Amino acid sequence: MAVMKVKFNQKKRVKLAQGLWLMNWFSVFAGIVVFAMGLFLKVELRKRSELMDNAESHFVPNSLILVGLLSCAFNGVAGKICYDSLDPSKFAKWKPLLKLYLLVCFFFNICIFLVALFCFLMRGSLDTTLGNGLKNGMKYYRDTDTPGRCFMKKTIDLLQIEFKCCGNNGFRDWFEIQWISNRYLDFSSKEVKDRIKSNVDGRYLVDGVPFSCCNPSSPRPCIQYQVSNNSAHYSYDYQTEELNLWNRGCREALLKYYSSMMSSMGVVVLLVWILEVSVMIGLRLLHTSLESISNPEDPECESEGWVLEKSFKETFKSTLENLKKIGKFNQVEAGAEGADGEEGTKTQAVTTVS
Incomplete structure (x- = not known):
């Protein structure tokens, strides 16, 4: 039994195509927002990169930038497909590519969901990064005459003033390091x-x-x-x-600042993911409803659209069987190549003996 089977007439197909066209361009705008969020987060992390121990913290903003760009590209193409679906002659060129496009969109939506999860789960990694980075940065606070480190005093002072914090975990951290330069002793x-x-x-x-x-x-x-x-x-x-x-220690202050920022971005990415999934489902319904038209010469005839032609269980079983067939086919090819190699070796041996 097909999943989400819907009957369509000409009027419903046109409304679906127009609605999807509008949703796709709204998704393009959402992709621009995600790209801008990633860029903003990257700039914020770059401001304090000297106080971070590694570059792992840039994984989330880089992922947001990539997802934003791909979202704009994919939804721009999908909007063009929906627009051309109103004209059978223009839509004909998209038909061979639609299944592949929908498969790519499926994996892209999985990536969006994973990026949203990373926005919520990066707190632990960021905590370690900030802790080690601040600890090392405080050691260089006194090196105002050392090239490459002379900016560290200003960076830490501005950080403590802006975030109303002191030290790594608290003001007692300054008791354990020499933060006064020998020049002033x-x-x-x-x-x-x-x-x-x-x-x-x-x-x-x-x-x-x-x-x-x-x-x-x-x-x-x-x-x-x-x-x-x-x-x-x-x-x-x-x-x-x-x-x-x-x-309050600066690690706690920065962790709270970045965590709240990434959590808000994670919520936005989840909303974008819901929108992308809705667009993908709508595009699949439009695709199947146009393919199932019994009489292409009569565009006003009724047709049926569905998300999956079979049930979830049957689709899963058929997918596993196809994967098994591909594996067996590769094994047969490898066996055939081995047999050809053995026959060639035997023939060569017989020729040598003769």
Whole structure:
């Protein structure tokens, strides 16, 4: 039994073709939107590429750009097919290609669905990428005189100010690295010497943070040095001074920003996928309804359209049988080639003995 079998007359076929033409051009616009989203996400990731550990994060925007371009191309062709279906002479050139085109559209819709899933599932990979990238970037914060790294201080400062965050997981991350350049340290000072000697790696570590970690909403001037020393400041308790520094880590802030962005894009891609599936089903109905016209000379006669000629179970079985036949055919060909090779070897041996 055919799946989604529908009866058509001339008026219904024309309405279906016109509706599909309109839907295809709407899908072209949707493809442009998906392309623009991918481009926007790629630019946003490029802005902070120095703080990311690898290029895997660009998989989603690259996929969105590719899907957007292919959607514009496929739906543009489909719109032309629907327009030409109103004229039998023009539609004749599309008939041999329609089955192949619908098969390509089927696999393309699977790709769109997978891209939508990736938009929701890339959070874990992005979390690791941001964590490692921020950790490495913070180590280069002090290298303002090193070519290739002199921009890192500005990048991290702007990041912490824009996203209201501090450090990788929190402001205490700055206590574990030397973020002050040796250029600005007085090595003749006993305090500096003692701090460097007290560290195994010979680094100048302080319980302080860069100025960009300061919260401007704090009612008192920002305390960015000796943050954990209560006695160094009047009426101060670093555990209760929540407004002094940003408490949220930059990894959490960036992860939330990019995850919400990709989740929104995933919803849009799912809507585009539903639209593409609807267009594919409509095109299949139009294709079968035009092929099943009993009298081509009478365009007003009734016809039947369907999505699948047989049921899902029968279609699945016939597909498996076709695949098995292809496999057996390849085995027979390989066996025939082997037999020909053996016969040639025997003939050569007999000739040699003679």
